[in-house]
Amino acid sequence: MFVVVGLGNPGKQYENTRHNVGFNIIDIIAKNNSIDVKKIKHKALIGEGRIGNEKVLLVKPQTYMNLSGQSLLEIYKYYKLDPENIIVIYDDIDLDVGKIRIRKKGSAGTHNGMRSIVNNLKFDNFPRVRIGVSKPEKGQDLASFVLSKFRKEEVQILNETLDRAALAVETIIKEGIDISMNKYNG
Known part of the structure; x- marks a missing residue:
């Protein structure tokens, strides 16, 4: 069994913000595979x-x-999961909008959601799919930037990226992470 976790914040005010691209990709994967993500369990909305x-x-x-x-x-x-069967999807300010980076494992870096995951699980050897959301402008507060919506000129690129990221996750599940990395990294 694979567990695909999209990171984000609950609530209307956070919908379609940079920090919620993980939630957006879960929605796309759910739609593509006719999975309802509506049940509340384990402090999460889940769908099997x-x-x-x-x-x-x-x-x-x-x-x-x-x-x-x-x-x-x-x-x-x-x-009772194998770490390799946990896939975490989250935003990355170090990648430009439109970029996807898939890795087999790695540190949490500066991302607070990933820090929480690594600190709780006590390991970091699980696949992750990072989605570029770009950096804040010089002097702009990081928290307000990641909680902001995308600029109009970023939306089309973003939507294509979210669709590609959903396919990348499906490829990890169906064909393995190496094939997904070769096809979607960049």
Whole structure:
């Protein structure tokens, strides 16, 4: 079984912000695979279904970004998961809008949601899909930037990127991470 976790913040005010691209991609994967992500369990909105021949659990933690690890830790323990079968999707300010970076493992870096996950799970050897949201303007507050909506000129590129990222996650599940990295990194 694969668990695909999209990071974001719950609530209308955070919809379609830079910090919520993980939630957006979960929605696309759910739609592409006819999976309802409506059940509340493990401090998250979850939906169970299949992608290819694999059983999947799509997850949108409802703990707010900085506590995402609490939700994932419950899921990890409940389903007794292999770390390689946890895929986390999140925003990255170090990548331009339109860029996707897939990795097999790595540190949490400066992302508070990922720090929470790594601190709670006590390991970092799980696949992650980072979505570029660009850097704030010089002097702009980072928190207000990641909680802002995309500029009009970024929206088309962003929508194409979200669709590609959803396909990248589906490729990880169906064909393996190496094939997905070769196809979608860049």
